[in-house]
Amino acid sequence: MELERKRSLALSKGTIRSLYKAGISIGFALLLTSVLFLLTGANPFLAFYYIFAGAFGNVSLAAETLVRTTPILLVSLGLAISFRCKVWNIGAEGQLYMGAMLGTITAVTLGNTPLTLIISLLVSIAGGLAWASVPAFMRAKLGINEVITTFLMNYVSIYLIQWLLAFPFRSPDTLFPESAQIPSSAVLPVLVPYTRLHLGVIIALFVALPLVHFLMMRTTFGYKLKAVGENPEAARYGGINVGRTMFMALIISGALAGLAGFVEVSGIQFRMRPSLSPGYGYTGIVVALLGQNNPVGVALASIFLAAIFNGSTTMSRALGQPQGVVDFIQGVLVIFVLASEYIIRYLERKGVLKV
């Protein structure tokens, strides 16, 4: 009984610390953004009001925010797994493109069949997984830094896909380098009429999120991820196959990124385009770090960044601000996520904060 109480106490202590970290990061990032707004002649309160209104102002805007959340959440859930074992996959962008490309090819090739959607989704998962397996192999078997390889693989995949879309898989009916439209049976159904909110959000929030949560918190694989991430030497001594765990973590994150890619095609774009992702693979990194590799935290952080993504467009239009505030916020957010631990420790030393 006593232990049970202590355990829940210890647990909540960790959670409180995580919340503080997230709060401090967001607080500082928004503060810095406010300064930026002031310097560029915009009223920060008004700016944040427009961002909020642009993200959640009415049903269709809120739906758009959820639409935006979907790929970000799928990518960042995968990255949370990989980051948990300190495998720094920064190739989610390329994995997303590969999944989307292969999913699209499958959908277009199969045409209208009852299984087109399912098969294409599975192929996109396999595509992201396969693309991630190259750096995963190099990391696990040869000890080559995955940060470098996953990033370089992004360039290979994007140039490859640009070529594929410009030549072998170019749609005959458009002027731009893009694929043919996917068949109607490969389209994810819309959930709320007159919005673009599609089934993908259910996949992300109610399938992927609980699955990843269960995998990380309750299974032996989750234990292995943590052990390898915290101390690979001790993990190996304990009988855990460190290379295999890293390999698995990286390919699972690739698989989720690949899925995100095809969900975006089949829910929103209906064609594969070289401009499919405005950097979801990189936003995912910010989200995973902000959510501190906790699936629930990652989900909240996804919604947060998706809201800023969408809201800042509205805000830019209303206040004549340049586009790209979201990139600015994303950039400073990461720095503060990193520094927050230090800030907390500083505040603790000063006696301002007690965690």
Place this chain on the structure above:
Amino acid sequence: MLTPLFFLKRSRVEVPTTQADQPPGSELALYVKGVNKTYPNGIVANRDVSISIMKGEVHAILGENGAGKTTLVKIISGCLKPDSGEIYIDGRRVEIDSPLKAVSLGIGMVHQHFTLIPSFTVAENIALSLPLTGRLSLDQVKERIRSVSEALNLKIDPDARIEQLPVGLRQRVEILRLLCQDVRILILDEPTSVLTPIEVEDLFKMIRELKSKGKSIIIITHKVREALTISDRVTIMRGGRVVKTLTTKETNESELASLVVEGFCPSLKIEHVRRGEPLLIVKDLRVKGDRGEVAVKGVSFVLHSGEILGVAGVAGNGQKELVEAITGLRKADSGTILVRNFDLTNRSPKTIIKNGIAYIPEDRMRRGVILTMSVSENLVLKNFEDPPYSKKMIMDKEAMERSASELITKFGIKASDPWISVNSLSGGNIQKLVVARELSNGASILVAEQPTGGLDVKASEGVHQKMMELKSKGVGILLVSADLDEILKLSDRILVIFEGRIVGEFSRDNCDMKKIARLMLGASA
């Protein structure tokens, strides 16, 4: 705590140039007065410690692990800041706030863990501690090394890489470096713990040479006999306090021993049961080291059930690689490892664990535990995939907690609850955690690497007791230790390893310490 300190500061203000316990006709080199040190975790390491060191004296500081010896010399050498206390050199009050400052005052320390960079040469290592700027002229440094080493009759190749030198020579480089910095007071922290008896003789010869040149040497040890052999005076510490300072000539082994450990005598009964059937058979094992060199060159031995087999040797002679090959952490090039006639050569660590080989690693913090994870998570590190801790890949936290609470009580681990992270535990408790995990999972073979390293006498006895218990239950124990005393105390049989080969085998009845020592150094028996 506060009042006596306050009193102290007030009552003794005169600058001391001589001391009451000072031998007649000698000059005071270093005087430490009333040093107190409490660590952030609440452990009081030094209480009102005063000590005086003469010029040209070898002064032993004797005490068991945890008596506060290392803390004291770390304060003197500028590695630690005391909470209060004063230090005088040649009668002048000094503040020593960094090792560098200590060196500039003529005090230098050789740590138990050497402060050398393995991939650098001797000259480069010594150059690092000299005040050089601009172009690096190693020739000048080598010249300096030559002049200093020749004066003391020390042979050393300035171009040798540290990683290629045996431990004894590395220690010599450390001492040489201090001498190149014109240090007058040398502090040696447990210098013999890593040496073979013959290397110890060399070290003592060097110490006498230094003494004749007017240097003061402080030698820290927990071995009474060592203090008697080498020192002029000896200061005994216990529980963070100075018990007494004696002139070595006027004391003897039993007096010192009784001062070091008060009211505690080893109660361990060593039983030598008849050994059982062979458990672990290692045949012609060859293993490569980190740099691709062959570290284990054809080792063969048999470990029987109910037997403690000691592997004696100077660190770095292939023990690490041998242990890692047996536990699956390093690939063997050739040879076989059989456990109950089941071939485990180059199998995964997991398979090896499943086949009943437990392993207490030397580097507990890095290998033995995951500091940021909880006590209960660490306790299941080797069997989290087995029921009851997990079923079909799903972990059972309640089962983990139940077993953790049990082990915490049984092994006396001081942890407030099973879910606190290991890094809030003290070093000794972390060691207990590792021992608890390794001894509780029903292994038939235990590989123990320096199992009592860093533990105080009582905790060491506890570990030894557990090992004897296991032995009586028929577990075979491979004990790898650089501490020859520990090996001699526990082992039923002793193997001597030198440069990756077994160069001698001794049974309990015919073991000859001198012979073992010679073999450890590669001399023929």
Place this chain on the structure above:
Amino acid sequence: MIEMEWALIIGFIAAGIRTSAPLMLASLGETIVERGGILNLGIEGAMLISAFTGFMGAFLSGNLWIGLLMAILGGILTVITFGILVVRINLDQVVSGLAINLLAAGLCLYFFRLAFSQGAFPYLSELIGPYPIPLLSQIPVIGEVLFNQTIFVYVGIVSVPITYYLIFKTSYGLKLRSVGEDPLVASYLGIEVSKIRYTALILEGIFVGMAGGLLCLSMFNVFDTRIVAARGFVAVSIVILGRWNPVGAFAGSLLFGFTEALSLWIGTFLIGPESASISQLLSLLPYLVTLIALLIGGRRVRGPAALGSPFSKE
């Protein structure tokens, strides 16, 4: 006919050396910090920032050299920011590097859009061109290949022996390497680890600033947030392949510079409707070659022992 082919080949070699310059500068800078135990993956972002500050400096002042100065300042500033994260606050070097890259991308994108309205296409009317060295450039073949290059190539080549000397023949270099091998021991011996590391980082900042600046000031005359195109990461790979030695970094830079030049060179020979898309496909060649080179030469290499691990005195 033969002479034309000859001229083409000479032109190709000269181009190869030219495209190597940013890699050379960046990998030399990275070699220095990695010798001191710091893995700076934020080099990509530092190059981007310096390309941006370089472009803005040159665009606003109309002077390319002011642009270069701004690029170097931008490089130093970014690398120092990274340094504060990993040296002062002691954070994970890999994550800090990623953070710097994301920060750089965000800042450059935003401020570029802030500075120029949408649809505007700012460009520099001139570039820092080749500076033929008197006399030497007259030597046949060698003159054209080596002595009719931009200042960046000269600086890059001259920096190879200088960096080598700095790392292996000065007492600073000895301290730097000791900090990279074992910062705890180094600090015990009285070496100020953070001072040594900051110095190395500033040196890297200068190199990286030049490398980033030259992209906008000498290679392309426009700025784009994709301008660095993983050159920073290629530089980090080169450091590994070159075994943390400036000479190795030099050789590696040439290999990848030539690969890049080759993919452009082949592109110019292509004719027909698919030529554009094929030359697009060729642009993945440098990345592929880097990956393959890592696959062959990057297996479990032994770098500075303390590379990438955080260090605090406590």
